[in-house]
Amino acid sequence: MDARIAKSPCLYFVTSDDGILLDINEALAARLGYSAAELVGQRSDLLLPPATRIFQQTHLFPLLKMQGFAEEIFLHLRPRTGDDLPMLINAERREEVLEIHYAGIVVRQRKQFEEELIAARKAAETALNENSALLEAKEALRRHSEQLDAEMEQTSRQNSELRQFNRVVTHDVQEPLRKLQVFANMMLEDGARAEKHPLVEKICRATGQLRDIIAGLQQYVWLNDAPMRIEPVDIVPMLRAIAARSEKDFPAVHLALHMPEECSFPADREQLHWLLYELLHNAIQFRREPSSATVRVRYDIVQQNRFRNLEDHYAYEEYGRLRIEDDGQGFDPAYAGQAFELFRRLHSNSGRGIGLALCRKILDHHGGSIRLESTPGAGTAVILFFPLARTQASEGAQNTGYVSTEAHTVRGR
Numbered sequence: 001m002d003a004r005i006a007k008s009p010c011l012y013f014v015t016s017d018d019g020i021l022l023d024i025n026e027a028l029a030a031r032l033g034y035s036a037a038e039l040v041g042q043r044s045d046l047l048l049p050p051a052t053r054i055f056q057q058t059h060l061f062p063l064l065k066m067q068g069f070a071e072e073i074f075l076h077l078r079p080r081t082g083d084d085l086p087m088l089i090n091a092e093r094r095e096e097v098l099e100i101h102y103a104g105i106v107v108r109q110r111k112q113f114e115e116e117l118i119a120a121r122k123a124a125e126t127a128l129n130e131n132s133a134l135l136e137a138k139e140a141l142r143r144h145s146e147q148l149d150a151e152m153e154q155t156s157r158q159n160s161e162l163r164q165f166n167r168v169v170t171h172d173v174q175e176p177l178r179k180l181q182v183f184a185n186m187m188l189e190d191g192a193r194a195e196k197h198p199l200v201e202k203i204c205r206a207t208g209q210l211r212d213i214i215a216g217l218q219q220y221v222w223l224n225d226a227p228m229r230i231e232p233v234d235i236v237p238m239l240r241a242i243a244a245r246s247e248k249d250f251p252a253v254h255l256a257l258h259m260p261e262e263c264s265f266p267a268d269r270e271q272l273h274w275l276l277y278e279l280l281h282n283a284i285q286f287r288r289e290p291s292s293a294t295v296r297v298r299y300d301i302v303q304q305n306r307f308r309n310l311e312d313h314y315a316y317e318e319y320g321r322l323r324i325e326d327d328g329q330g331f332d333p334a335y336a337g338q339a340f341e342l343f344r345r346l347h348s349n350s351g352r353g354i355g356l357a358l359c360r361k362i363l364d365h366h367g368g369s370i371r372l373e374s375t376p377g378a379g380t381a382v383i384l385f386f387p388l389a390r391t392q393a394s395e396g397a398q399n400t401g402y403v404s405t406e407a408h409t410v411r412g413r
Helices: 025-033 050-067 111-187 189-195 200-225 235-246 269-285 355-365
Strands: 013-015 022-023 069-077 087-094 099-106 230-234 250-257 262-267 292-305 318-324 367-375 379-387 408-411
Touching: 013 025, 013 367, 022 025, 050 069, 087 111, 099 235, 111 200, 200 355, 230 235, 230 269, 235 250, 262 269, 262 318, 262 379, 269 292, 269 318, 269 355, 269 379, 355 367
Parallel strands: 250 292
Antiparallel strands: 013 022, 013 099, 069 087, 087 099, 230 262, 250 408, 292 318, 318 379, 367 379
């Protein structure tokens, strides 16, 4: 062997086709714990672990016989003592002399390098997947934004049409209706003409009902543009004022109103007054006893999920729960959901059928909700939920009991 190869830092050895060691340099012999003289003439199996021996017979040697060389082959050699020596070799078979020449290097950290490469590849694949997911999310968000923009444009157009409709209803329709009612009343005042026109009274009643419906629609549409002024509102004096106001509508009906001594929460004062008036008016109008009605008001604070339509979404917040109960006629609870529809009338003696629809719209504006519980002949409970986070004011009653207030005498139809 050439002296330079014999002392080279690379690992070099030569075998015959039948596996006899013909030559080995000093660097490799030293790493294996032998001298070169001890190994020359021995079978190469002496230096091969079983797994490497099988690999050589089934893969490496057939490859060398087929193409004459092999590159970057990983295998182990077995030293006299110690752990197996991991090597990366190139091999060449020389057909004319039936020899195989091997040259290689020790690669003890190859496994670590491979693991690091695999980890880096997985990290790159993960980053790519996350980037792909991000791009998909961005694309979905873009499509959703376009859809939302189109829906907002449609909603804006519908709101504009609704305002035009409201203007037509409240002005263009009101004026001829007013004239019709005036002319009908003039005919009624003329006794001679009234005898010739027996349907005039019905015309007057019908025009009066139509004016009430138009007024209700005007109020309903007005709520869409009504500004919200949220502030802590004490409903106790408000309920007393509403009860006193009802005296003009329901004479000779004794109203027993029971409510907390204090009860306040954040709301729009004007809309809340309107809401409570509608509910108290209904409680009196649909009373069970001809000359008396009882209304109980309770208030407490509860935790409610802010998400009411999206599944698997939760964000619990504090809500003020106002419960208004009466002992009136009640209704079939199967119709509780329909009660909030425009012009839905649950009783034959109902009014315009717009009151509860207005109540729900007011609660929608506050970010709250409304629910009905009723039993025929046992009364109705209206449960209102007001979000307390709408204002930073710290006021707000937490009294869940109630005490009887003075009885109010109110007027009945």
